[in-house]
Amino acid sequence: MSQDTIIKVAGLSKNFGGVKAVNGVSFELKRGEALGIIGPNGSGKSTMINLITGFVKPSSGKVFYNGRDITGLSPDKIVNLGIARSFQMAKPFYNMPVYKNLIIPLFSPRARKLAGGRHGDRDESAIHLLEEVGFERDSHIPYKPAGSLPHGYVKRLELARCLALEPDVIILDELFSGMSMSEVAGILPFLERLRDEGKTLIMVEHRLRELFRVVDKAICLNFGEKIAEGAPEEVVQNEEVKKSYLGSEVVSGA
């Protein structure tokens, strides 16, 4: 394992009953790299994320973070080590105002430790984060109950929730799904900036054109197995990927 490998997944497998949701997947990610995970529905992408972040325990295989074996650690411990994730089915804290949703991660053990005791005004930090992911500062939206948010906003709130933790690795599960074209276009430059600032990113996406603007590496899963890995343009040219995921449709990368 080289010095700057931040995440290493080795022979990771997960069986749900008879279903092999993830089957012997290995890959490495260097600090500051952005990885895209693609593949048809049910191919094990979300399970892969759950395995890395500790929400699901692997049947076999290991996950290393900064050279440390984190397999089997509880999800809250893994978050506090610096790996933040979003959920495909994003759900806010319905009964709180939108900005209060971010007080939870801002008050987390990790955020408090990084702030070193002087956290300043958490409400102000929350509003600031919302602004970064495209909430209009002067609108009333941050103060509305989160239960009333349109879906696209919920997804951006989900991203803000990750950022509030000041993570080293950000894992986003289908962030773009449920967002409008213009919302995706609005958030893309922000994701590119995160990458350029040296955050390590893992993104599961079906919108390949937009995904490939952010990531510099991709893997494709099918029935839980890794069938391709490499530069995004190479992966989409792979015969097996074309056959299982892209169909006859020709997708040109960015």
Add this chain to the structure above:
Amino acid sequence: MRIQAGFRKERIDRGIKARTDDIFAIASCREILYLVGPRFLLIAALLIFPLLKSITGIYWQNVLMITATIALLALSWDLLHSVGLVSLGQALFFGAGAYATGYLNSKFGWSPVLAIPAATLLGALFSTALLYPVLRLRGIYFGLITFAVPMLLMRIIEATKILGGTEGISGLTPLPGITITLYIIIAVTLVCVYGYQRLFETDYGLVFKAIRDNDRSVIAAGFNIQLFKAQAVFLAALPATFAGAFLTHHYQFVGLPAFAMDYSVLPMASVIIGGPGSFIGAMLGAFIVVPLSEFLRTFGTLRIVIYSLVLLVFVVGLPQGLFHYLKRKYDQFERLVPIEEVEK
């Protein structure tokens, strides 16, 4: 059929928005009165009642005692509910506090001044430790366990004859006269309402609410929710174990009835009637549920029928609870405004 159309109900907020986030902007005496009035009335009523012994008779003073006890258990229930835990066994906390003080007082001769606070803490620790393994269960599954535990403890005490077995422990040190006793329990209840409300205004309290809304995202924010739920159970247990310990010295006796189902059912009914989430609602609920149940004793066998009907009316008529209803009525004017006729 056509109901007298032509009017619709309109609700208007009262003009006073005295509290905007953290700035107090109070303009006049009237507004101050508007804000503190209800609180003042409530507290005044509670403080005056114990003085009216000659009018109410000792019987109703005792009813107030039980009411405050159930109110404490209801507050405890409401806190658990705020974290998404539904308790069907508040009697666990009550019994734990009751037996703890009974043991400390009878065995070591600790005076109530020491034994009650110690029993409050010990009972809460004991209950939290007992429930810790099942905290990951949700909804009805957690509820069923809490329902079973008090009965289990009852059988254990019965079978092993520890802590007095079926006889219980009697001859415990009494509390001072009824008036002081009532003042103490009323003060504790009010402090508890205030304390819980304050707790939920902090970022720490916000995590409790968040766990109820969406525990997955709380974990994803790096919180050990098992530990947080345990803290919630401990904080919720405190008023309930206190109630158990306090009533034990009031009766100078502790026995198997300390785990009785009444202590589980009445608090739950109180919160449902008063309205969950505000704590004041839980307390108000107890002040309806318990006195009503006592008042209906004169109806003999019809008591339970009338009681059930009244509860039903409350639950169906005010699904959000009495407190939310009163608050809305207090904060808003209602008036009928004419609407234009669209059809003949």
